[in-house]
């Protein structure tokens with residue numbers, strides 16, 4: 003009987019009865035053909051591969067990551083709770099050492115969901131990786147986490163959630179924001195003042211092939227991970243960088259994806275986007291599974307795979323090399339950049355505008371963070387949604403120092419004295435408490 | 440009247456039933472070197488002074504296939520596989536005559552690469568030279584499109600008489616299991632054929648002309664004709680026979696556990712409203728993973744004759760059996776000895792049982808009474824623990840829709856039915872430990888034969904419809920028909936029902952026993968460039984395992 007090298011866990015939750023709408027890319031049969039391929043290959047019969055059932059996460063789990071407006075139930079459906087629960091089930095099995103690594107093949111996706119949630123963005127409502135990571139931090143005491151987002155779209159949701167967290171190294175590799183939704187993720191987006199360089203955004207030009215992806219993995223991603231010394235590595239394994247994807251313009255392949263997985267060695271992979279449901283997903287997912295399990299994937303190829311046609315143009319290669327150099331330079335200077343970001347104990351402001359394309363909501367944020375050399379810093383966000391309401395969200399990071407805790411409580415009390423907000427939230431991560439006023 | 444016969448590893452049980460009661464029941468030792476003689480002995484005993492014309496139905500369950508696989512007493516088989524992209528098919532090698540060839544079909548059933556005739560011819564030449572008579576042909580995704588298997592078959596049929604094809608065995612997707620299943624069918628075919636032809640001839644000579652049915656692993660039967668195409672389905676029919684024998688005593692509308700406690704092992708099964716649960720894909724046990732429909736049974740090494748030992752200062756039961764209980768002349772203490780010593784069971788030599796208890800007692804520095812009590816309790820609680828684990832496993836089975844995840848059926852056993860020799864003596868204690876009402880199946884020592892006798896004919900079909908390609912098809916049934924874009928769920932259900940009824944009747948079913956059940960229904964849109972191109976329907980329908988009508992043996 004076939005045996006895998008590594009013990010690999012899989013959650014397969016295709017949500018065959020859930021769609022944004024019937025012809026939307028995020029629809030019922032997105033994982034149908036992947037299921038067919040995985041079943042036909044006999045994946046679940048391989049000795050060493052175990053299928054897990056998703057958990058059902060609850061509002062408390064969401065409240066460690068998000069501020070949902072007006073509340074969790076209004077912006078999620080059961081399928082979101084199961085999807086995040088699928089990632090959580092794999093995460094838990096890894097922490098309990100039942101498996102060496104695992105892959106949550108779940109939908110709906112989550113990497114465009116930001117800290118504050120007024121509705122859906124880029125088919126996402128809650129950030130399934132972040133919800134899982136915070137659950138693992140709470141229950142297993144892990145601290146340092148790397149999230150590598152290889153979805154073709156910038157993982158702007160995860161980027162936002164970990165913008166100020168120096169203990170989470172978030173790396174997004176995506177198609178250049180000037181050519182694709184959501185239009186962000188440029189090299190200069192490096193994280194907040196307390197976490198400069200712990201957000202690395204690697205935009206790649208349209209036409210990037212396997213060569214380019216593997217180049218940035220080897221030359222930028224792996225060296226940074228090695229220095230960061232994470233407790234776990236998470237891969238947001240979106241598959242819309244495939245050469246057949248209808249929404250994007252890249253030339254990645256199943257072989258490339260399997261090799262990327264072998265190099266990256268994620269503990270937990272979570273499916274994100276990927277809308278070439280017949281031509282790409284069955285093969286890419288199979289490649290990722292076999293690579294995680296340490297098995298031979300050399301014969302996992304798409305029916306129309308012609309590597310010579312997917313060869314990357316030389317100007318694209320040069321561009322990628324330059325980008326990689328820029329990233330490496332930022333990474334090297336991250337401590338220096340944090341020093342320069344502002345004086346310890348002062349408050350820094352940031353103004354942002356966020357568009358929720360899935361639900362047609364426009365949000366304006368004013369963010370205030372306490373610059374702190376000891377922790378991720380007290381944070382408040384004044385958020386006005388249109389249509390929608392104005393709220394205040396105060397976040398005390400998990401590793402908060404005493405001064406930041408005090409500051410955060412002051413922010414919360416201060417907000418209560420005005421009548422501007424329909425709701426005021428306090429997310430106290432050290433106490434694992436969430437207060438809604 | 441009906442005859443049911445279950446030839447097991449150590450003994451054969453047979454019953455003669457009228458529509459009201461068990462007229463005769465017998466138990467004879469199995470002659471493992473000559474199963475045919477064992478079968479003959481059973482018929483001779485059952486038919487003594489009975490007019491053979493009165494027999495309307497004969498159902499036989501044997502260990503023929505199981506034994507020959509275990510003893511490797513099977514024919515060499517030539518296997519041709521066409522895999523295409525994915526896991527290297529060399530990993531699924533069966534036997535010494537295994538030929539991966541070109542060609543590939545994708546998950547939608549579209550041809551990606553054609554079969555190369557020369558490769559097939561070359562393989563055929565080699566297999567002929569090696570004296571191979573039985574061939575298996577398996578293609579990846581052949582349940583979606585069997586054309587490659589059919590092409591290979593059409594080349595090979597000039598060279599070989601007996602060729603088994605993958606798309607015939609199941610509509611389920613699992614290429615490695617499909618290979619294993621086809622291989623098994625081909626490997627046991629000649630033995631199966633010779634055996635049952637001999638049985639039929641002999642019964643005819645006795646004037647018994649009723650059609651013979653053969654029990655399958657799913658607790659249903661098939662006629663001889665069907666069995667020649669799928670002889671592998673007879674593997675592991677023994678445990679299924681016992682489960683079927685419990686059905687007359689199972690309450691309606693309840694979840695129940697069926698435990699067959701033997702000397703060496705305990706077999707567990709689950710029933711919902713008198714219908715035993717099936718394995719989701721097929722036989723799932725260890726090396727025997729296949730697409731063969733089977734009842735969901737678990738077998739564990741604990742029974743009346745399990746060896747009792749001391750491990751790290753505590754009593755351990757099983758998993759081995761070292762021989763009979765000491766009370767019956769064995770050398771190692773067993774749970775049976777404990778029950779005899781405690782007076783729960785009145786059999787064998789009690790003084791020998793006491794010796795066994797004393798052995799254990801001295802090692803633990805307790806009294807023989809305490810030792811016997813501890814062994815008995817441990818045995819029963821271990822069995823209860825097994826049932827708990829089985830239910831937990833079934834309930835944690837992954838599901839793929841939000842609806843099933845939230846509302847999916849959860850097994851909640853309300854009664855335990857016990858079968859097997861030690862069962863009557865353990866029932867009270869098992870009930871006490873589990874807190875679940877526990878009863879013993881009447882005539883439990885021949886319940887397996889009764890189960891075989893009354894099992895209805897079962898089968899399953901899979902229908903695929905694709906309105907974009909304009910086709911509905913059931914490759915297992917050689918069925919393809921064109922459809923229009925207006926094709927709907929109702930149309931799919933109608934075709935499925937028609938195909939299933941036809942298949943069941945051909946396998947020997949009688950119309951009144953056709954209890955059909957929809958086991959899977961999926962309907963999906965095919966969308967390209969944001970517009971609807973068509974729909975896919977996938978339907979699986981089965982004749983549920985259960986008992987034939989007209990026989991009321993319930994207590």
Ligand SMILES: [Zn+2]
Pocket residue numbers: 153154155240242274275276
């Ligand atoms: Zn994407």
Ligand SMILES: [Zn+2]
Pocket residue numbers: 374375376377378379380402403404405406407
């Ligand atoms: Zn601080």
